[in-house]
Amino acid sequence: MQLQQSSTFEMMEREEFEEIVFFHDSSTGLKAIVAIHDTTLGPALGGTRMWSYRSELDALRDVMRLAKAMTYKAAAAGLSFGGGKGVIIGDPKRDKSEVLLRSYGRYVQSLGGRFITAEDVGTTLEDMRVLMSETRHVAGTSIDPSPFTAYGVYCGIKACLEYVFGDESLDGVHVAVQGVGKVGGELVRLLLESGARVTVTDVDASRVRRFIELGASYVEPGKIYSVQCDVFSPCALGGVLNDSTVKRLRCSIVAGAANNQLESESVAERLSNLGILYAPDYIINAGGLIAVAKEYECARRGREPSTEEIMRDVERIRDRLEEVFRMSESSMGEEMVITTSRAAEMLARRRIEEARRLKGIYLPD
Known part of the structure; x- marks a missing residue:
């Protein structure tokens, strides 16, 4: 399908994008796109899928x-x-090769550090090491971000429990976890160790066996939304919360690791109207990004961060969630109620705008 230049620019203007670059290398079969949304706070950091x-x-x-x-x-x-x-457009099982990745790495290098990448869906830590043979603008090559993402969600769930029930203890709390991959599986382990009752599901039934052996119960993927629980934790694909699934929920809290959990902002309003606390996904699941950013910054200073150092940074997710909840709560009774999803966006935009104003101050060389 051909892209019309005008439509691309219209999309960029509507979503406030700075730069979108298309890469093509016929000798390796590379077809790739890098999108840089906003660099007010620093170079754009994001994975390559x-x-x-x-x-x-x-x-x-x-x-x-x-x-x-x-x-x-x-x-x-x-x-x-x-x-x-x-x-990168292509089947990672069929189309990925060293020369394709190295070609992509050269294009990333050509951006001059405006874009720093890391692993994502369809790419691996080993792939990132291949990229490093062509570009230094790669992060997360010495740590696995998944456990830090899981730990951040774990801390976030405790913050939600404190806000809703006045007690952060997980002992006896029932959590339904959708997806037990690297992140979801680690989250289940942390929850079980803390005394929680856990119900799991996954489209890959072979993944759930070891968690059943650890004490979790299992339901089929389509039944996870209807589980009577305290916390529903989506840790698989995005877009799982929509008008159809939300009306089946039997929980007080939604807090999980999946990206882009809400099909639309109207779903956040629906959750709020139902009295279900929603922990905005990009607040609660930021642990992996925090870890990768820490590793990259420390590498530039010639040192490696300790696990304890990263964990302390990840634990601050709790403080940010509490701020989001307060912002949302303060609007209750107003004509326009601010959902936790909208409050999270306001928090992020406020920090960007403050930095943008600061950059307007002239500093002599």
Whole structure:
């Protein structure tokens, strides 16, 4: 599908994008897009995913959606990075090769440090090490961000419990976890160790066996929304919360690791009307990004961060969630209620605008 230049620029203007770059290398078969949304706070940081998109337009929409979310995630996490994302169009199992990755790495290097990338869906830590043979603008090559993402969600769930029930203890709390991959599985382990009752599901049934052995119960994927629980934790695909699934929820809190959990902002309003507390995804799942950013910043200073140092930074997710909840609560009774989703966006935008005003101050060389 061909992209019309005018439509691309209209999309960029509507979503406030700075730069979108298309890369093509016929000798390696590379077709890639890097989207840089906002660099007010610093260079754009975001993973590169490899996916077999149905069309070039689908790839463009996806990379723009993900890059914009990275801007808000980095800003809300208090990081000195902007938001960006890369996508390589192709089947990672069939089309990925060393020369293709190295070609992509050279193009990333050509951006001069405006975009720093890391692993994502369809790419691996080893792929990032291949990129490093062509560019120094790669992060997360010495740590696995997944455990830090899970730990951030774990801390966030405790903040939600404190806000809703006045007690952060997980002992006896029932959590329904959708998706037990690297992040969801680690979250389940942390929850079980804390005394929680956990119900799990996954489209890959083989993944759930070890968690059942650890004490979790299992339901089929389609039944997870209807589980009577305290916390529903989506940790798989995005867009799972829509008008159809929300009306089936039997929980007090939604707090999980999946990206872009809400199909639309109207779903956040629906959750609020139902009295269900929603922990905005890019606030609660920022642990991996925090870890990758820490590793990159420390590497530039010639040192490695300790696990304890990263964990302390990740634990601040709790403070940011509490601020979001207070912002939302303060609007109760007003004509226009601010959902927690909208409050998270306001928090991120406020930090970006403050930095933008600061950059307007002239500093002599």
